[in-house]
Amino acid sequence: MIQQNFTDEELKVVEVLKQVPDPEVGVNIVDLGLVYTVIKDDEKKTLVVDVTLSTPGCPVGDTIIQHIQTILEVTYPEYAVTVNLVWEPQWTPDMISEQGKMELNQ
Amino acid sequence: MQAGLSTKNAPSIWVVAPHFLLAPVSFLMASLYLLFHYGALLGYHISAPVLTVLHLMILGWVTMIIFGALYQLIPVVMEVKLFSETLAYITLTGLVSGLFFLITAFMGYEFQLTNNFIIGGSLIIGAVLVFTINTLVTALKSDKKNMSKLYIVSSAIYLLLTVMMGLFIVLNLKYAWLTKAHTEFLETHVVIGLVGWFLMLVIGVAATLMPMFLIVHKIREDYLKWGFYLINAGVIIIFTITFINQVPEFIRVVAYLMILSGLVLFLLFNYDVFSHRMRKKLDIGMKLSAIALVLLLLSVISFVLVYFGNNVLGLGVGRIEIIAGILLVYGFFTGLILGQTYKTLPFIIWLFHYQKLVGKQKTPLPADLYSDRLATIHMYSFVISLLLFMAGLLFTVKLLLMLAAVAMVFTSIVYGINVYRMIFHKKQIIK
Numbered sequence: 001m002i003q004q005n006f007t008d009e010e011l012k013v014v015e016v017l018k019q020v021p022d023p024e025v026g027v028n029i030v031d032l033g034l035v036y037t038v039i040k041d042d043e044k045k046t047l048v049v050d051v052t053l054s055t056p057g058c059p060v061g062d063t064i065i066q067h068i069q070t071i072l073e074v075t076y077p078e079y080a081v082t083v084n085l086v087w088e089p090q091w092t093p094d095m096i097s098e099q100g101k102m103e104l105n106q
Numbered sequence: 107m108q109a110g111l112s113t114k115n116a117p118s119i120w121v122v123a124p125h126f127l128l129a130p131v132s133f134l135m136a137s138l139y140l141l142f143h144y145g146a147l148l149g150y151h152i153s154a155p156v157l158t159v160l161h162l163m164i165l166g167w168v169t170m171i172i173f174g175a176l177y178q179l180i181p182v183v184m185e186v187k188l189f190s191e192t193l194a195y196i197t198l199t200g201l202v203s204g205l206f207f208l209i210t211a212f213m214g215y216e217f218q219l220t221n222n223f224i225i226g227g228s229l230i231i232g233a234v235l236v237f238t239i240n241t242l243v244t245a246l247k248s249d250k251k252n253m254s255k256l257y258i259v260s261s262a263i264y265l266l267l268t269v270m271m272g273l274f275i276v277l278n279l280k281y282a283w284l285t286k287a288h289t290e291f292l293e294t295h296v297v298i299g300l301v302g303w304f305l306m307l308v309i310g311v312a313a314t315l316m317p318m319f320l321i322v323h324k325i326r327e328d329y330l331k332w333g334f335y336l337i338n339a340g341v342i343i344i345f346t347i348t349f350i351n352q353v354p355e356f357i358r359v360v361a362y363l364m365i366l367s368g369l370v371l372f373l374l375f376n377y378d379v380f381s382h383r384m385r386k387k388l389d390i391g392m393k394l395s396a397i398a399l400v401l402l403l404l405s406v407i408s409f410v411l412v413y414f415g416n417n418v419l420g421l422g423v424g425r426i427e428i429i430a431g432i433l434l435v436y437g438f439f440t441g442l443i444l445g446q447t448y449k450t451l452p453f454i455i456w457l458f459h460y461q462k463l464v465g466k467q468k469t470p471l472p473a474d475l476y477s478d479r480l481a482t483i484h485m486y487s488f489v490i491s492l493l494l495f496m497a498g499l500l501f502t503v504k505l506l507l508m509l510a511a512v513a514m515v516f517t518s519i520v521y522g523i524n525v526y527r528m529i530f531h532k533k534q535i536i537k
Contacts, residue, residue, distance in 0.1 A: 020465075021471065023453075023456065023471050023472050024319070024453075024472070025321075025385065026471055026473065054318070054321065055318050056185060058182075058318075059116065059178075059181075059182050059453055059457075060453065060457070062114060063457065063461055063464055066461075066464055066465065067464040067465040068465075069465070070464065070465025070466055071465045074465070074466075092323050093321050093322070093323055093384040096321075096384060101384070104321070104384065104385050104386070104387070105385065105386045105387045
C-alpha cells in the first residue's frame, strides 16, 4: 500500500528520509518513490516505515535499509523504529517524483 | 535484516579484488606485446604474436575480470550466495599459473606441441572446471527462474567446452587424431569461446544490469528468449558438424545466421532499454558500455563482409577478418569491461569500507571512489586507438598501427591507475 496522506509529523519523518540516498544513482529514496508508508504513533512511541527497492537483486539494498534504520533511531531516540521491506505494489519508474527525475539527469 | 536482500549474499572483497588487480596487468602486457609486434597484424592471422595477444586478452584480461565480476554479480542475478569462495581461489590460482605456461608456449609457437602447452592447457581446464562447478551448484541453489540465469549457466558450460577443445587442438599437433582440416576445429574453438562463452555471458548479465542501471522496468523478454534459442542452436550446430564428414555448406551458413540473428536481437534489446530509460544522462560506465555495443554492431557487420567476401565474391578479405576480430576483442569485449568496471568494482569496495558507517557518518558514494576524469581520458584514447587500428589495417599503414598500439598501451595504463586507486582506497569521512 502506498500512503497518500501524511500528517505534519510524518512529513517531518519524510524530510529526514530525504537524507538517505540510493548509492548507485545518488538520488534520495523519497524522490525515487521507494518510501511507501510512514506511521508515527506518538502515544505508543513507535515509528513504522514501509520501503521498497527498485529491484530485489539491488546489491546495496540492505545498506539502504540500515541507513534508514540508523538515521531514524538517531533522530527519534525515544521511538521504537521498525523498517519493513515490502515488494507490493511493485516499484516502477513512474513513482519517481519530478524532483527525482530532474536529479537523475543532472 | 530482511529476506530478499543481496548485500548479505555479496562475496568477500578478497575474492573479487585479486581479479581486478591482475586483469589490468594482462591488458597492459597484451597491449605492450602488440606494440612490439604490430606488424604481425598485416600478415597471416594464425601467427605466434597474434595468438599470444589473443590468449592474453581472452584469458588474462577478459576471462579474469569476468570471473571476478561474476562472483559479485551472481548473487545479484540469482539472489543466492556464491556456493564456494575456496573454489573461487582455486580457479584463480589455476588460471594465473596456466596462463603463464600457455603464454610462454604461444610466444615461441612454431606449429609444434611443447610441454608448456600441455601444462598450461591442463591447468586452465582444471580452473575452468572448478569455476563451472561453482557456477552450476550456485545456480541449483537459486530458485530464481529468469533468462539471465539460463544465459550464465550455458556460458559456463561453453567455457569448459572451448578450453577442452583448445587443448585437444594442440595435442592433435602431435598425435594427429583428426581426419578433418585442423582449421575447422580451430574455427569451432573460436566460435564456442567467443559466442558460447563470452557473448552468452554478456547477454545474461546485461539482461539484468542494463535495465537496473538505466532504470527501465518493462524489458523485451521475448528478444532475450529467442536470442537464447537462436544462439544456442547455432553454436551447437557448429560444434556438431565439426565431427561429421561431408556436411553441406548451407548448414554452416544457417548456423551462423542463427547466431547473427541472436546478436541482432540482443542489440535490439539494448536499443529498447536505452530508448526507454528513465536515467537519460549516462555516467562514464554506461557511456563506455554504449560505445561497446556500437562496436559489437560494427564487428557483426565486418564478419558478414568477411563471409560474403570469401564465399560469395571470392575476394581475399584477411585484413577485414583482423578488423572484425579487433572490433570484437579490443573493441566490444574491452569497451564493455572498461565500462562495467565502474558499475561493479566501486560497490564492493564501498560496501567493504562504508557499509557499517551509513547513517552514522557522512560517507562518499561509490562513484566518488574513482576518477571520472581518468575514465574519460581512457575512453577517448580507447576510441582513438580503435580508429587508428581500422585505418592502419584498411590502408596498410604500419605507422598508424604503431600509434594505435601506443594508444592502447596508454588506455591500459590509465585504466589500471583508476582501478588500483579504487582497490587501494583509504576510508574517508566527509565532515
